Amino acid sequence: MTDRIRLTGVTKQFDSKAGGALALDSIDLSVRAGEIYGLIGRSGAGKSTLLRTINALERPSSGEVLVDGIDVGGLSAEELRRLRHKIGMVFQQFGLWSSRSVYDNIATPLKLAGWKQDAIRTRVAELLDFVGLGGKAFARPRQLSGGQKQRVGIARAIANRPSILLADEATSALDPQTTGDIVALLRSINEELGITIVVVSHEMDVISRLADRVSILSHGAVVESGDIHQILARPQHVETAALVAPYARTALTDADRQLLRSEHASRRISVVIDDSLVHDPLLSRLAREHGVDFAIIQGGVERVKRRPYGQLSLALHGADGDVDRFVAQLSERAEVAQW
Template identity: 70%
Template structure:
């Protein structure tokens, strides 16, 4: 599988205040993004997501490590070659970054003019893009006349105008309402599928990531704490930070405080079960419970779907003889991820 972007051993420092020590915002980052996929970077505010994105397009320089785009070391390029490379990397911003004094047509056409396109080719390309993003009839409108969702559609059209191989989306839906967010996520998916553009998307919204990304990396305190297929990450998070993010999204995460409070309300042995695929929607729990003469009550949890694949997390209180529960857990553990608490 072709690697479009490779981030190897990257750390980034910013100067400290006054004579203070430098502040390290990224630590030993290793990420590979396959050509043609949508790759997500997710984490709380201040995790280092946007800084990592700016390293990919050369707006920031790593303190340590290398960033390769199509095998080219971004930060080893002289300025003229770096400007050329940036023509192959589009960028979508949270606050749209449109020129308010220019029309929609002019906003989209500007990167094409900078790249040296002929006027007739620019006109055809802008018309194609306006149709693609659903803004026919808005060519001569000004950004102030557009809704937030329409402004972001212009931003996406401008970002892909010069036919880049990579699109970087930095919190592209954070300023939008839920319905418009879904529409923009669908549009970004279409950009990926119809043009084969590799997308790296930064967000703190797990619901956006679940709809859009193929693979993700979870950042916390400047480090990648977990990476994997989006379905795997949602169904079976391994790191506490990931589990917290997923649980906040699915409302299945139980903090230590939650567990302490629930322990007094639910008798029996308490477990949390993560499951995916047909297991999440099948009768596994009930059939195993019957087979081993174990009863259970549901404390919290549920089943959801990502890209038409089910995943689920349930917290249960088990009731029965200890030996029967042990046998039940032994068999359940071969099919799911079980945590006792």
């Protein structure tokens, strides 16, 4: 797959009287055409600033941002206008014009892009249908719920048929049920319209339901990047583990281990569960072959984007040599930690 977006050495230093903030620190990152890419991190980590460098709402202090191979830093005002037609954006607080109808909110970017009245009418009707707001064309934003407002924001962002959609905390102002509806809408925009999406959130739950790949930001730097399943099942950086832990309650914390050690005197292991261990009954087969019994003492298996991930922690019972051989063979096929 080709890179739709590529950032190389992107640094952003804000000047301020209080000394200035290094919002982005040497970011290297690429987003492939057609994928959903997640950016996650705590408040102030630099997510919004990073997102805004992609449509040149922020200019990096140094480094390069390429969109479809074009350096956005070197564009004239006219070229920038055209770039922004290619890149839609949705915001946490929706960013609607409150005095304009739903129709006008969606039609405005089309008018600015030079669409004809008839084409605008047809396109707005099609968009309202797509986002599930048929019949609301003449409502005002204040008459809509938060979820409906975000649907308008999304319809407006994709009106010009962009190839990229930037979503900045698009669900953070919404309740869990509405969040689920907006997540589903964003997924259908990606799958049905083929739009590449970069989604910023501080919630792993939202990122895990949307993103194919993800970068974790901390203090302006990317501390870890990877496939969403790998990040959930095997977080490497302490910041990632902290974001994953409350969501994926299957991995053990140090405190869990301490408690479990006091409760289970036998040998203990944790096994990362992924597709291979779900489709092949390896655990029970090896246990039977080596005459080892196990008790599951913590963990679980969940599914993200139709693929399983998780961890099981086991207390092993059997003769020392048998347990050794069981662990050795299991380790050849699965990721095993003894503790």
